[in-house]
Amino acid sequence: MLSYATRRVLMLIPVLFGMSLIVFSIIRLIPGDPAQTILGTKATQEAIQSLHHALGLDKPWFVQYVSYLKDLLTGDFGTSIRTNAPISQEIWPHLAATMELSFVAMIIAIFFGINAGIISAWKQNSIFDFTAMVIALIGVSMPVFWLGLLEQWGFSLELHWLPSIGRDNIRNAVNPITHFFLIDTLLQGRFDQFWVVIKHLILPSVALATIPMAIIARMTRSSMLEVMRSDYIRTARAKGQRMFWIVYKHSLKNAFIPILTVIGLQTGLLLGGAILTETIFGWPGIGRYVYNAIQYRDYPVIQSGILVIAFFFVMINLIVDILYAVFDPRIKYR
Amino acid sequence: MKKILLMALSIVFILSIALTGCSSNESSSGSGGSKKQTTLVFGRGADSTSLDPAVVTDGESFKVTKNIYDTLVEYKGQTTDVGPGLAESWDISDDGLTYTFHLRDGVKFHDGTDFNAKAVVFNFDRWMTGKKSGKFAYYPSMFGGFKGDKGHIIESVTAKDDSTVVFKLKRPSAPFLKDLAMSPFAIASPTAVKKYGKDYGRKAAVGTGPFKFKDWKSKDTITLVKNDDYWRKGQPKLNKVIFKVIPDNTARLNALKNGEIDLMDGVNPSDIESLKNNKDLELFYRPPMNVGYLGFNVEKEPFNKKKVRQALNHAINKKALIDSFFAGAGEPAKNPMPSNIAGYNDDIKPYDFDLKKAKKLLAEAGYPNGFKTELWTMPNPRPYMPAPQKIAEAIQANFKKIGVDAKIVTMEWSTYLEKVSKGESPMFLLGWTGDNGDADNFLYTLLDKDAIGSNNYSRYANDKVHELLIKAQSETDENKRNELYKKAQVIIHEDAPWVPLVHSKPALVGKKSIEGFKPHPTGSDKLNTVYFK
Numbered sequence: 001m002l003s004y005a006t007r008r009v010l011m012l013i014p015v016l017f018g019m020s021l022i023v024f025s026i027i028r029l030i031p032g033d034p035a036q037t038i039l040g041t042k043a044t045q046e047a048i049q050s051l052h053h054a055l056g057l058d059k060p061w062f063v064q065y066v067s068y069l070k071d072l073l074t075g076d077f078g079t080s081i082r083t084n085a086p087i088s089q090e091i092w093p094h095l096a097a098t099m100e101l102s103f104v105a106m107i108i109a110i111f112f113g114i115n116a117g118i119i120s121a122w123k124q125n126s127i128f129d130f131t132a133m134v135i136a137l138i139g140v141s142m143p144v145f146w147l148g149l150l151e152q153w154g155f156s157l158e159l160h161w162l163p164s165i166g167r168d169n170i171r172n173a174v175n176p177i178t179h180f181f182l183i184d185t186l187l188q189g190r191f192d193q194f195w196v197v198i199k200h201l202i203l204p205s206v207a208l209a210t211i212p213m214a215i216i217a218r219m220t221r222s223s224m225l226e227v228m229r230s231d232y233i234r235t236a237r238a239k240g241q242r243m244f245w246i247v248y249k250h251s252l253k254n255a256f257i258p259i260l261t262v263i264g265l266q267t268g269l270l271l272g273g274a275i276l277t278e279t280i281f282g283w284p285g286i287g288r289y290v291y292n293a294i295q296y297r298d299y300p301v302i303q304s305g306i307l308v309i310a311f312f313f314v315m316i317n318l319i320v321d322i323l324y325a326v327f328d329p330r331i332k333y334r
Numbered sequence: 335m336k337k338i339l340l341m342a343l344s345i346v347f348i349l350s351i352a353l354t355g356c357s358s359n360e361s362s363s364g365s366g367g368s369k370k371q372t373t374l375v376f377g378r379g380a381d382s383t384s385l386d387p388a389v390v391t392d393g394e395s396f397k398v399t400k401n402i403y404d405t406l407v408e409y410k411g412q413t414t415d416v417g418p419g420l421a422e423s424w425d426i427s428d429d430g431l432t433y434t435f436h437l438r439d440g441v442k443f444h445d446g447t448d449f450n451a452k453a454v455v456f457n458f459d460r461w462m463t464g465k466k467s468g469k470f471a472y473y474p475s476m477f478g479g480f481k482g483d484k485g486h487i488i489e490s491v492t493a494k495d496d497s498t499v500v501f502k503l504k505r506p507s508a509p510f511l512k513d514l515a516m517s518p519f520a521i522a523s524p525t526a527v528k529k530y531g532k533d534y535g536r537k538a539a540v541g542t543g544p545f546k547f548k549d550w551k552s553k554d555t556i557t558l559v560k561n562d563d564y565w566r567k568g569q570p571k572l573n574k575v576i577f578k579v580i581p582d583n584t585a586r587l588n589a590l591k592n593g594e595i596d597l598m599d600g601v602n603p604s605d606i607e608s609l610k611n612n613k614d615l616e617l618f619y620r621p622p623m624n625v626g627y628l629g630f631n632v633e634k635e636p637f638n639k640k641k642v643r644q645a646l647n648h649a650i651n652k653k654a655l656i657d658s659f660f661a662g663a664g665e666p667a668k669n670p671m672p673s674n675i676a677g678y679n680d681d682i683k684p685y686d687f688d689l690k691k692a693k694k695l696l697a698e699a700g701y702p703n704g705f706k707t708e709l710w711t712m713p714n715p716r717p718y719m720p721a722p723q724k725i726a727e728a729i730q731a732n733f734k735k736i737g738v739d740a741k742i743v744t745m746e747w748s749t750y751l752e753k754v755s756k757g758e759s760p761m762f763l764l765g766w767t768g769d770n771g772d773a774d775n776f777l778y779t780l781l782d783k784d785a786i787g788s789n790n791y792s793r794y795a796n797d798k799v800h801e802l803l804i805k806a807q808s809e810t811d812e813n814k815r816n817e818l819y820k821k822a823q824v825i826i827h828e829d830a831p832w833v834p835l836v837h838s839k840p841a842l843v844g845k846k847s848i849e850g851f852k853p854h855p856t857g858s859d860k861l862n863t864v865y866f867k
Contacts, residue, residue, distance in 0.1 A: 032748035039471040040391030051468030152588040165589045170375050282580035284554035
């Protein structure tokens with residue numbers, strides 16, 4: 001097991017190396033010039049050239065790549081061309097913001113998705129099954145930005161229950177320590193703020209949760225249906241075991257592997273893919289951070305941002321692979 | 335396993351309750367309650383780049399820096415006329431080459447150091463010797479280059495005594511005072527600039543303005559607090575200003591309606607009508623200092639023919655465009671600059687919307703059946719054009735009526751700019767927001783032959799216009815200067831390198847209780863007079 005994990009972590013090196021090379025060359029192939037976006041439409045050619053020189057953009061691209069790799073190996077993510085800030089410092093608050101949001105969204109998605117899937121399978125072809133699957137279908141196909149605006153309209157403007165944007169009360173902001181606001185407020189003992197942060201999390205995380213929730217529900221249903229037709233379940237039923245235990249204990253455990261795969265993939269996707277939700281809810285997350293960098297051709301930020309997202313994507317999948325063995329003892333890693 | 339988890343959770347819970355005991359007294363502050371509101375939250379679409387105004391060109395940065403810093407001279411009220419700022423008064427020599435500024439006494443930077451003539455000299459030295467760093471964008475474009483460059487108009491900046499600064503120019507420059515009032519030429523604390531070096535503008539921003547920089551959460555909020563020692567007595571009236579980024583226009587409006595923010599820009603034109611009837615909110619219109627236009631590449635067939643360009647000028651219904659896509663918040667344009675700028679020629683008769691005339695002109699130019707072409711449009715809204723895609727479609731429909739078949743082409747913004755500036759598009763939508771409120775900043779910058787390759791995207795070159803514009807640059811007599819610009823506009827109108835479409839008046843919306851907010855045409859507002867009723 002341990003050697004397997006080590007091997008997988010080592011595999012990260014070529015993966016990330018390849019990623020960096022692809023990202024590096026693609027962003028230099030697309031038209032657009034960072035110096036132009038920094039200096040604006042009013043800049044002179046001369047000014048643009050001297051900024052190119054100052055930023056090292058006039059060097060051959062492989063020279064730029066090698067120096068970027070060198071910095072990366074020493075743990076230096078580079079400096080944003082636009083804001084001049086070290087990326088390693090700048091990126092963390094954004095990453096933490098997205099992680100917190102994705103984490104809560106996945107909890108919602110997993111809890112409701114799995115339960116809806118299970119009950120649908122258990123009561124196959126019932127009204128509940130039918131309704132749940134239709135809702136799931138809508139959930140998959142609903143545009144997130146539309147749902148987000150609808151939520152804001154309903155729960156903020158009409159009912160005044162929940163705040164419409166941001167991570168905390170703008171006028172009484174959370175003092176960041178780890179940048180996970182749920183943790184920070186608890187560490188500072190600010191229960192009032194903890195509650196405010198939760199209220200801010202509800203709308204965006206529900207919007208973000210819809211798609212994974214629907215996918216998980218559908219996957220759970222089909223996987224459960226298969227398991228529930230197997231012999232050992234029939235035996236358990238014949239023995240007169242309570243249906244609840246059969247479903248939640250015996251069936252779910254065996255049906256869980258494909259569900260876990262979907263959960264892993266969806267979690268990874270949320271890290272970079274929460275951008276629409278982040279835009280609608282004014283959430284200062286990593287998706288928007290990288291997206292803005294693309295608009296301004298802030299090469300170092302795009303490179304390092306995508307690399308960080310890729311790293312977490314691969315890590316999440318590694319964790320999922322290891323969890324397979326926990327849920328299914330037949331799976332062994334050597 | 336479960337037991338351990340449960341225990342851990344309970345420990346966290348108990349610990350946090352214990353901690354609450356120590357710090358719960360803070361929690362009630364901030365929410366305000368019935369007391370008069372003194373914090374203003376300004377919602378906007380994007381974050382600032384840097385809070386060092388000398389190195390940025392984006393409006394989102396100036397919106398903030400205008401409140402941290404002051405300039406030597408300032409724009410008065412909602413105009414671009416120049417009045418006293420950090421300089422109480424000034425004298426101009428008869429030859430227009432020497433400007434002597436008398437500075438205000440007793441002004442201090444936010445870090446406690448003195449504002450004086452030396453500080454002014456330090457700032458100008460920093461900008462004019464900054465060629466190598468390549469980061470001072472506005473300085474060379476407004477003052478003709480850096481120190482040592484041929485076009486650089488400033489000979490020297492010297493401190494005569496503590497409160498007198500003398501500028502010597504190489505040649506007279508009519509827009510000079512207006513240039514000095516621009517946000518990028520705000521005076522920063524020399525001590526702070528030296529202390530923070532590369533981090534200046536990000537970790538620190540120190541000026542003499544009404545508000546002091548407190549903190550900056552990237553892509554989220556920038557917080558400013560009141561400067562108690564501001565030199566305008568009794569101001570600012572607010573204790574705190576927070577700039578909050580909410581990228582989506584509709585979501586931002588939702589946040590305003592829900593009371594999470596107090597004031598915002600970037601209102602969707604389609605929302606304006608419903609906002610007019612909203613009892614709790616008030617609309618503010620920013621006076622126009624911009625132009626949105628349809629440009630022709632005059633080097634390309636068939637736009638190299640004047641009659642074709644004039645024909646298309648007759649084929650666009652500007653009023654309908656403004657009513658449908660600007661919600662009426664705009665003035666139809668007939669010149670390349672808005673009417674509130676000195677030198678505007680109001681005698682020019684606009685090309686009226688007349689399809690028959692258009693067809694006739696096309697036939698005279700040799701295209702009785704029209705032609706096929708491309709119409710390039712911007713991918714995202716700009717201040718001078720809130721819905722470029724739809725405007726392009728409307729223009730396309732107008733052109734179709736005279737047989738001109740235009741295919742709409744669009745691409746991502748920085749690609750778009752690059753390709754248009756290289757002259758790759760035959761016909762394109764673009765616009766311009768003025769910098770200093772001077773005619774030179776529109777006519778010379780956008781349509782002089784010197785500007786081909788930079789902002790003259792039409793690649794329009796007319797020697798007579800060039801002569802007039804160059805002469806106007808050094809003409810210090812205001813009336814004579816305005817005459818020169820009026821003449822230039824007549825020629826430009828006749829040559830028709832563009833269809834000037836609209837001068838938009840961007841709308842802002844805020845709580846009804848906001849008083850003293852007067853949006854400035856430059857797009858950035860000093861909030862020192864704003865308060866809540």
